[in-house]
Amino acid sequence: MARSDSNQLAKSNPLKAWATHHLRTLIASLGVMTRQPAASLMTVAVIAIALALPAGMFVLLNNASHVSVGWDNSAQISVFLKADVSEKQAKQLMGKLRLYDDVVNVSMINKNQALKEFKKISGFGGALEALGDNPLPHVLTIEPRVDAERPDKIRHLIKQLNRQKQVALAQLDLQWVKRLFAMLNIAQRAIWVIAGLLGIAVLLVVGNTIRLDIQNRREEIEVTKLIGGTNAFIRRPFLYTGFWYGIAGGLLAWLLTSLSIGLLDNSVAHLASLYSSSFEIRGLSFSEGINMIAFSCFLGLAGSWIAVGRHLSEIEPS
Amino acid sequence: MIRFDNICKRYPGGHEALSNVSFHLPRGEMAYLTGHSGAGKSTLLKLIALIERPSRGNLVLDGINLSNVGNNKVPYIRRNIGIIFQNHHLLYDRTVFDNVALPLIIAGFQHREISSRVRAALDQVGLLNKEKSAPITLSGGEQQRVGIARAIVHKPGLLLADEPTGNLDPELSKEIMQLFARFNDVGVTVLIASHDLDLIEQMGSAVISLNQGQVSHNDLARQPVEQDAG
Numbered sequence: 173m174a175r176s177d178s179n180q181l182a183k184s185n186p187l188k189a190w191a192t193h194h195l196r197t198l199i200a201s202l203g204v205m206t207r208q209p210a211a212s213l214m215t216v217a218v219i220a221i222a223l224a225l226p227a228g229m230f231v232l233l234n235n236a237s238h239v240s241v242g243w244d245n246s247a248q249i250s251v252f253l254k255a256d257v258s259e260k261q262a263k264q265l266m267g268k269l270r271l272y273d274d275v276v277n278v279s280m281i282n283k284n285q286a287l288k289e290f291k292k293i294s295g296f297g298g299a300l301e302a303l304g305d306n307p308l309p310h311v312l313t314i315e316p317r318v319d320a321e322r323p324d325k326i327r328h329l330i331k332q333l334n335r336q337k338q339v340a341l342a343q344l345d346l347q348w349v350k351r352l353f354a355m356l357n358i359a360q361r362a363i364w365v366i367a368g369l370l371g372i373a374v375l376l377v378v379g380n381t382i383r384l385d386i387q388n389r390r391e392e393i394e395v396t397k398l399i400g401g402t403n404a405f406i407r408r409p410f411l412y413t414g415f416w417y418g419i420a421g422g423l424l425a426w427l428l429t430s431l432s433i434g435l436l437d438n439s440v441a442h443l444a445s446l447y448s449s450s451f452e453i454r455g456l457s458f459s460e461g462i463n464m465i466a467f468s469c470f471l472g473l474a475g476s477w478i479a480v481g482r483h484l485s486e487i488e489p490s
Numbered sequence: 491m492i493r494f495d496n497i498c499k500r501y502p503g504g505h506e507a508l509s510n511v512s513f514h515l516p517r518g519e520m521a522y523l524t525g526h527s528g529a530g531k532s533t534l535l536k537l538i539a540l541i542e543r544p545s546r547g548n549l550v551l552d553g554i555n556l557s558n559v560g561n562n563k564v565p566y567i568r569r570n571i572g573i574i575f576q577n578h579h580l581l582y583d584r585t586v587f588d589n590v591a592l593p594l595i596i597a598g599f600q601h602r603e604i605s606s607r608v609r610a611a612l613d614q615v616g617l618l619n620k621e622k623s624a625p626i627t628l629s630g631g632e633q634q635r636v637g638i639a640r641a642i643v644h645k646p647g648l649l650l651a652d653e654p655t656g657n658l659d660p661e662l663s664k665e666i667m668q669l670f671a672r673f674n675d676v677g678v679t680v681l682i683a684s685h686d687l688d689l690i691e692q693m694g695s696a697v698i699s700l701n702q703g704q705v706s707h708n709d710l711a712r713q714p715v716e717q718d719a720g
Contacts, residue, residue: 189598395579398539399640400569401596403562489541 194408201412212417215381219421222374223468224428226367227456231433233359235453249326251312251333251342259283262310265338274317274329281311309340316344371471374421378414378475385410386483394489403484410480411473418472422465430455491517491648491679492538497547499533499703507533508703511547513710515681517647520674521710522690523683525700531683534700535650538681539573540564552647569597572641572678576653578633580625586612586636587621593644611643612636615669631662638666642673649673651682655689667693 205212253262262280269278287306291297300307314333316326326344333342386393396406433455444451456464492515499508508530515521523531536542537549540556549556552570559567580589590611594604612618615635617628625633634654641649651670655663667682667689674680674695684690690697699707 186598189600192601193595193598391579392581392583395581396592396596397565398541398568398573398579399593399596400565400567400571402565405565405596 197408198412198415201409202416204409205413205416212420215377215417216420216424218377219374219417219468219472220424220428222370222377223421223425223464224432226363226370227425227429227464228432229359229363229366231429231454231456233356233363236359237356238454239451249314249316249330249333249342249344251314252340253310253312253338254340255307255309257310257338259310261338262312265336266312269312269314269333272329272332274325275314276317277315279313281313283308283310286311314342371467374468374471375475375478378417378472379479381417382410382414382476382479383483385413386479386487390487393484393487397487398489407480407484410484411476414472414474414476414479415469416472417476418469419465421472422468425468426456426461426464491515491519491552492681493548493550494534495548495550497537497544497549499530499537499542500545506703508537508544508700511700511703511705513698513705513708515679515710517679518674518677519696519710520671520680521682521696521698522693523681523698523700524685524687524690525706527685529700530703531685531700532652535573535652535681535683538648538650539571540567565596569593569644570646570648572644572646572649574634574637574641574649574651574654576656578625578637580633580636580640582624582626584624585621586617586623586625586628589625589636590621590639590643593640597644607643608639611639614642614672615639630657631666634658634666635669638669642678647679649678649680649682651680651684653684654682655684655686660689663689664692671695 253265257265259282266278266280269275283306286308287300290308291300314329316329330342330344333339393406433453437453440451440453492513494511494513497508497511498506500506511530511534523534525531533542537544537556538551540559544557551567554567556567581592587608590608591604594607599607609618609621612621615638617632617635617639620628620632620636625636628636634657638654641651649670654670655666658666663686670680670682671693696709697707698705698710
């Protein structure tokens with residue numbers, strides 16, 4: 173038709189028009205949200221809390237792992253030699269052990285030196301003097317090669333050590349570290365599950381908000397369809413609304429997490445000082461924060477996409 | 491422009507709104523569609539605007555057989571039609587200007603182009619001074635004219651109006667109908683459903699009458715058949 177030809181000329185380059193329209197819709201949907209600040213803020217707050225909860229747990233868990241990192245690497249085997257083993261024999265054994273594949277380093281705690289130190293530290297100097305004989309054995313400390321994939325290697329090494337005739341007892345007392353790591357592992361999985369469930373909650377919250385939005389704008393949708401608006405055109409503002417909810421929710425979640433961590437900061441510093449440690453709790457890093465916002469934004473978009481897909485097709489002009 | 495060929499429309503309940511309707515409205519013509527309420531006027535307009543689909547028969551609009559138009563193509567067909575409703579269908583959360591601009595935004599016009607076209611359309615319906623008003627503050631006649639401005643702003647080839655004067659007093663009704671006649675003068679094909687027979691008689695355009703879903707009178711049929719794409 174001749175008229176639509178003249179219309180074509182008046183239109184701008186389609187790509188530019190499309191981009192301009194997207195930008196305009198993006199800003200317009202933000203404008204719609206700010207026009208009902210209370211309702212929008214409530215939705216954003218629900219999203220933020222749902223995200224901040226697992227995020228906060230992750231931060232705490234990360235800190236716990238951070239404190240304990242290196243504990244399993246500092247595994248040390250104490251080899252108590254029999255009381256009648258002389259210093260020379262002990263040194264021979266030390267040389268032999270150094271040749272083992274699974275041994276990184278061996279050092280020796282001389283029993284005389286140990287006694288001296290013990291006297292000094294314990295304050296039992298007088299009592300020990302009364303004993304006459306040095307009750308302490310020589311001790312070899314072995315730094316084993318830690319192979320995370322083969323934890324039984326260390327156990328094997330300990331067995332080997334215990335079989336040596338000069339050795340009274342070789343032991344690795346890291347059971348509690350293992351238990352701690354097992355617990356951290358469980359906690360991590362639990363947080364994943366919680367995060368998954370809360371992620372679904374965010375999806376539903378956004379979906380429901382958009383669904384109400386669609387119902388409120390039923391008239392507008394009908395009119396737009398009647399004057400030739402495509403489904404994509406009608407869908408767009410709702411998707412952008414979901415996008416904004418996601419962004420705002422993610423930002424607020426970041427803020428909430430940082431504030432909560434900030435509240436813990438002093439108490440943790442105090443606790444650390446009691447352990448004469450300079451440990452400081454670490455909040456979300458910048459990239460973690462950005463990731464959280466991106467994730468939240470994805471959830472917002474996905475939630476609105478689901479709502480739009482389900483409810484937009486129901487509205488047809490009649 | 492519009493060709494109905496043995497069109498039947500049966501609604502899911504079994505009610506047959508249109509049966510064997512055939513007529514041809516040539517390009518650039520203006521016609522009134524009359525009949526009692528329930529005679530099928532609205533259904534006929536809905537078929538043209540692809541709000542409803544015929545149960546049987548062929549409907550050709552501007553050379554396109556509408557039964558071949560998939561749902562995803564419907565918006566593009568509608569962009570060449572201006573539709574005016576009895577109850578205006580204005581959006582009350584935005585200004586008169588924004589209401590009228592909607593078809594242009596949908597079609598992807600440039601911002602500057604939108605402003606000048608919206609003002610031109612509002613000027614044609616005599617509401618240029620109301621562009622910043624909220625529709626709710628306007629009288630019924632003014633709201634109807636905003637609806638008309640929105641229907642013509644993108645210069646469609648076809649104007650459909652469903653009881654456009656339904657709620658207006660005779661004087662305003664006549665003004666509105668004269669407005670439609672002016673659009674027809676510049677080449678727009680116009681089809682107006684109305685039961686206001688007195689007014690239609692005064693206007694003197696072709697009349698198609700429907701009675702219980704069938705064409706009972708057709709002024710256009712008496713005219714020599716024109717060669718028209720559809």
